[in-house]
Amino acid sequence: MALSVWEHLVGQDRAVVLLQQATRAAAEIVAGTGPGAAMTHAWVITGPPGSGRTTAAEAFAAALQCPAGGCGTCHSCTTARDRTHADVEVVRPVGMHHRVDHMRELVRRAALSPAGGRWQVVVIEDADRMEGTSQDWRAANALLKAIEEPTPRTVWVLCAPSLEDVLPTIRSRCRHIGLATPPVAAVADVLVRRDGIDPTMAAFAARAAQSHIGRARRLATDEGARLRRAEVLRIPTHLSGVGPCLTAAANVVEAAQEEAATVTGPLDAAETAELARALGQGSSRGLDGRGRAQLKDLEKDQKRRATRIQRDVLDLALLDLLGFYRDVLAVQLGAQVELVNTDVERDVRAVARASTPERTLQRIDSVTACREQIAGNVAALLAVEALTVTLR
Amino acid sequence: MRFRVERDVLAEAVAWTARSLPSRPPVPVLAGLLVEADKTGLTLSGFDYEVSAQVRVDAQVEEPGRALVSGRLLADISRSLPPQPVSVTTEGPKVLLVCGSARFALLTLPVDEYPTLPELPHVTGTLPSGLLATAVAQVAVAAGRDDTLPVLTGIRVEIEGDTVTLAATDRYRLAVRELTWHPEQPGLSAVSLVPARTLADTAKALTGIETVSIALSTGTAGEGLMGFEGQGRRTTTRLLEGEFPKYRALLPSESSAVATVDTAVLVEAVKRVSLVAERNTPVRLTFAAEELQLDAGTGEEAQASESLPCTLDGEPLTIAFNPHFLLDGLSAIDAEVTRFSFTAATKPAVITAGGTGEAAGPAPYRYLLMPVRLSG
16 A cells, blocks of 8 residues: 555654644645645755655645645655656755756746646755855845745745755745654664565664665665775774775775765666657657757756765765764763664774773864865865874 | 547647647656547647647547657657558557558657646637737737746736736836637636746647637636637646736826837838947937937947938927837837827837827727936
């Protein structure tokens, strides 16, 4: 049996209640039977990476379109899931940012009435990644105009890590839904239920991924991902000199590139094949100039996306490292918390014995600094080399 | 799915539907053309999320069913088929198309992922397609093109009994066209805002049909769709939401001077003189009793001037316009003689077709143009 749209959210009971209330209120407005006070035109969904911000936004969007409030089985729900529904648009940054010209075009479309007579929902993924500078948030300001003067049946759902990542002028016009880090047990449970993963593996993956749902699924299903994680976790115990530090850094960056390629490779191929088929390739005649231009554009977008995914994957590797030192600190301080990296507990204890809590905190700071550098466009290999040398 | 259809019927239906396919599909399935066969015939549909187009034609259906195939490929193929009946059959993941001795096997797209098409609202009235196309084209020239002001990219459609008023403005000019149509019910009153570009395209696409039925959802906010239907073809367009400027107050009720000029002569002269008008600089028009003088350019740059005959009833005046906006208006009025009505050189002028005097009531088409303020 298909799941209702809400069941894809893990450990977010409070958010689900709020969004379901809004869905009911929205149905009142559509039917003209009530004021629908629990509904509004702009929402910000925040939560740590992997907590399911986009999943929540898409569930809400599908529920608003579905006459039954998100059954998960009707044509409206399935097309929303396949991302072809006329009134649900999920906007994700093509490269590193949402471009200002895309936002302006979006503002025009948002002024249209919904095609299906209910709501037009625009979900903006990574709303923290807007083109512009701190002096001139051009992309965000283009959006602000549309949110300031709302169209009656257009709903904006912005997804961002935290409220601070959204421009204050936009934030103040949105209702906020905060997602929690889902409990490890809940993540493991969904891996078992939805993806049919063995419970032991699911429990390990959920803990190791620190409740990042997508990452947990990857760790549970992809042996390569587990090996790459093990590689990263070896770093703290293998930093005997500058040579090994540089080798370790090179390994981490290479592993991140490999992992990104395993994500983007099949995705790129599927997208290209699908577009080519839609444009009429695979028959008596090849593609004409316009078709080829579209494929070329797709290729360019895919390249930009690959850069972003590489960076995101490297960040996840650094989070693994951060998790390791978090465990080290927990051991050193004798904190009564469960370790994240139980599979390498011996290494954690060895590093804990060989250093002090002060030193561990310094190391945590250097990992954080490295993440910031990479987010700020520093060459990945240089940043990670600098990190491994300071971790020594 | 299995059906047989006449070659010309198929080619025409596919070509008409394929017009509305997006040139750059936001999702691949939208590049597809939906082919549905049921007991009563064949339906072809296309959708780009804003405009949907659907044609219903006769076909001998042996087995009902549906399939989604690349619209452009199907259009290219059906255009070049020999003049013989076409048979279409689904076979696994492919659609087989046989016409005479020509055979095509087309890949299909996932039909379950195809979005639901908007429903056509109730028909509210009819009018000749030629009249619709002319009127829309006349008004669409004045619509704005700035995406960040969506309201101004639309054409306002006001229905009051048997009168339809179309209006568009980009803040620098305003075009208003009134026409009569045949409403389904007397005393009907409705207002909507249609994207100008799509309305113009739709009106053009419907010119092959004699009488067009217009369908308008009269529901509350947000349910807005406008539909057009005739001879088995139908299209829907999503409406724009937002407050259109109160334009009626802008149309002056009386004028202090009225001039008439030969349209073709004036168009040629404006084109010539504006060659020296740089971007955003105006063309000046000096109206005297029997002569209109045009000039452009200032003292330190290239200059041009030309004079042509005119008649003026009222005080002489000099007024300046953006030459492109002036030419848009002159070509939209579609008359041999153009009539300018002024109140003052700093107030908007109204351009109408020359033959319509005040005695004959207000002109069906009015183009209101803001003057450019002259410095010094």
